[in-house]
Amino acid sequence: MSFFDYxxxxxxxxxxxxxxxxxxxxxxxxxxxxxxxxxxxxxxKELLEVIRKxxxxxxxxxxxxxxxxxxxxxxxxxxxxxEH
Amino acid sequence: xxxxxVVTSGKGGVGKTTTSASISTGxxxxxxxxxxxxxxxxxRNLDLIMNCERRVVYDFVNVIQGEATLNQALIRDKRVDxxxxxxxxxxxxxxxxxxxxxxxxINELSERxxxxxxxxPAGIEHGALMALYYADEAIxxxxxxVSSVRDSDRILGILQSKSRRAEMGQDPVKEHLLxxxxxxxxxxxxxxxxxxxVEEILAIPLLGVIPESQVVLNAxxxxxxxxxxxxxxxxxxxxxxxxxxxxxxxxxxxxxxQKKGFFSRMFKGG
Ligand SMILES: Nc1ncnc2c1ncn2[C@@H]1O[C@H](COP(=O)(O)OP(=O)(O)O)[C@@H](O)[C@H]1O
Ligand SMILES: [Mg+2]
Numbered sequence: 001m002s003f004f005d006y007x008x009x010x011x012x013x014x015x016x017x018x019x020x021x022x023x024x025x026x027x028x029x030x031x032x033x034x035x036x037x038x039x040x041x042x043x044x045k046e047l048l049e050v051i052r053k054x055x056x057x058x059x060x061x062x063x064x065x066x067x068x069x070x071x072x073x074x075x076x077x078x079x080x081x082x083e084h
Numbered sequence: 085x086x087x088x089x090v091v092t093s094g095k096g097g098v099g100k101t102t103t104s105a106s107i108s109t110g111x112x113x114x115x116x117x118x119x120x121x122x123x124x125x126x127x128r129n130l131d132l133i134m135n136c137e138r139r140v141v142y143d144f145v146n147v148i149q150g151e152a153t154l155n156q157a158l159i160r161d162k163r164v165d166x167x168x169x170x171x172x173x174x175x176x177x178x179x180x181x182x183x184x185x186x187x188x189x190i191n192e193l194s195e196r197x198x199x200x201x202x203x204x205p206a207g208i209e210h211g212a213l214m215a216l217y218y219a220d221e222a223i224x225x226x227x228x229x230v231s232s233v234r235d236s237d238r239i240l241g242i243l244q245s246k247s248r249r250a251e252m253g254q255d256p257v258k259e260h261l262l263x264x265x266x267x268x269x270x271x272x273x274x275x276x277x278x279x280x281x282v283e284e285i286l287a288i289p290l291l292g293v294i295p296e297s298q299v300v301l302n303a304x305x306x307x308x309x310x311x312x313x314x315x316x317x318x319x320x321x322x323x324x325x326x327x328x329x330x331x332x333x334x335x336x337x338x339x340x341x342q343k344k345g346f347f348s349r350m351f352k353g354g
Contacts, residue, residue, distance in 0.1 A: 016274050019230050020281045027237045027285055034241045 040064050047077070055081055086194040089201050089329075090219035090257075092243075094235025096206030098227045099264040102300060103322075104203035105133045106311035107223065110326030112167035113311075116198040119158065121189075122172035123215035124205040125181060131171045134161065135307025145173035148185035154192055163312065168197075178205075181214045190218050208235075208242060217248050221258040221329075223291060227265045228277040233285055236261075240288065260291035262325060267296045268341040279339055292325030294318055295338040 044064045051057060063078040091104045101124075108120035121144060122130035131137040136159045142152035147170075154170075161167035170193075173180065193200050204215035216222060222243050226236040243257045244250055250257070263282055270276040279293055297318040303310040311326070313319040317338050324334045 014274050016271070016277050016281070019277055020285070023230055023233050023277075023285050026234060030234075030237065031241070034245070 035068065036066055040066070047079075051079060057082060086197045086200045087221065088190065088194075088219050089199060089221045089223060090204055090216045091201065091223045091225060092204040092212065092216050092239050093206070093225040093232070094208055094212075094239045095227075095232045098225050098232050099262075099294065099300075100206075100225050101129050101133055101203055102304065102310065103223060103225050103262060103264065103294075104130060104201050105309035106319075106322040107326055107329070108199070108201040109161070109164055109167060109309040110311045110322060111199050111201070111329075112161070112164040114326070114330070115166060117166050117196065118199040118201065119168040119170060119193055119197045120201040120203060121170040121193075122203050123181065123211055124203065125172050125176055125178045125211060126174065127205065128172035128174050130169065130203050131159075132307060133304055134169050134309065136161070136169055136171075137307075140171045143171045143173040144189065145176045145180045147189055148180065148182065154189065178209070178211045181211065183214070183217065186214050187218065208238060212239075213242070213246060216243060216257075217246070219243070219247060219257050220249070221260065223260045223262050223329075224286070224288065225262050225264055226282060226286070228263060228267075228271070228279075228282055230277075233277065233282055236286055240286065259288040260329070261286055261288045262291050262294065264294040265296040266293050266339070268339060272341055279336075290336070291328055292321055293336055293339050294321045294325075 044062055047064065048057070048059060048062050051062065057080070061080040065076045067074045067076055089107070091100045091107065093100050104120055108118050112118040120130065120134075122128050124130070125145065131140055139159050142157040144157065146152040147154055147157045157170060159169045159171065161169065190200060202215045202219065205211040224236050224239060226232050240259060243259065247257050249255065261283065263279055266279070267276055271278045279290065283290055295317050297316065299313050299316040299318050300310050303313050310316065310318050311322040314323070321338050324337065327334050
């Protein structure tokens with residue numbers, strides 16, 4: 001085993017903890033998505049249409065999300081405008 | 085009224101059919117009238133694992149479409165006489181399983197059996213949805229590997245939103261984690277997610293840990309549910325899982341690497 005192989009195998013040895021970290025992030029993200037109300041895509045589409053009457057923006061420049069807390073839900077709306 | 089148990093996973097090849105065969109055989113061995121249904125239309129396999137492939141005349145889809153009665157389609161197991169198999173169709177489209185059709189068959193089975201075990205196809209599409217829709221309990225088969233764990237989480241989301249229990253606002257489907265193809269040596273070397281890692285991520289109760297074992301392949305070659313290999317690690321792990329499913333307390337085994345004896349080390353080079 002060469003000097004470099006030693007470090008490579010060391011790194012592989014810890015691959016389970018990398019896997020765990022990646023899973024925690026993706027699973028948390030996907031759970032958040034699942035809990036979004038069904039009407040969000042339609043809402044986003046209509047918002048885009050309204051905004052486009054005034055400013056030209058692309059689809060991904062409107063982000064809509066619902067944040068649920070214990071006491072209330074917040075509709076979070078982020079619109080990025082193009083630079084001019 | 086039967087208890088309906090789906091064996092599901094999202095990902096393919098993780099051990100659903102192996103598990104369905106062993107869990108249903110284990111329940112039946114304890115005297116419970118049990119039927120195991122193959123929902124994998126087009127890719128039936130359960131008949132091979134249960135060693136009844138040459139006795140299939142009619143299948144699940146034939147019954148749904150009124151081309152055969154349930155009695156004509158059900159195959160009685162030759163080893164355990166309280167166990168029956170309802171094979172999948174080899175030739176039909178998955179869409180042949182309609183919600184109403186599946187319900188009709190499950191209601192009829194429900195009057196005659198204590199347990200109905202549903203072997204789900206892979207994926208999160210129609211076939212998998214039909215297999216889990218009527219479930220009271222779900223055994224989520226997971227391998228200690230990133231894509232399998234992620235798919236299991238997606239299946240849990242579907243159980244919580246698209247099952248009959250979810251749609252009718254009833255008590256949720258009871259979820260069980262079955263971690264399969266577990267290799268304690270690799271976990272110890274930090275190469276494989278541990279039981280604790282997977283439990284932490286999926287956050288559902290652990291029904292059992294099935295070790296990665298040569299015996300599983302040998303058993304499936306012979307058409308023997310591995311739970312009947314009573315001296316094997318995998319067989320005993322399934323036996324424990326059945327006991328826990330029935331509410332017994334059993335300590336978890338096969339989770340740490342087995343100390344190899346001098347002779348096995350000599351002859352297996354381990
Ligand atoms: N605990 C295990 N140890 C070793 N091999 C296994 C184990 N469980 C399943 N297998 C093998 O994995 C393959 C897929 O299993 P199967 O039960 O058909 O999965 P699925 O129904 O989820 O597609 C089969 O070849 C089977 O023998
Ligand atoms: Mg299968």
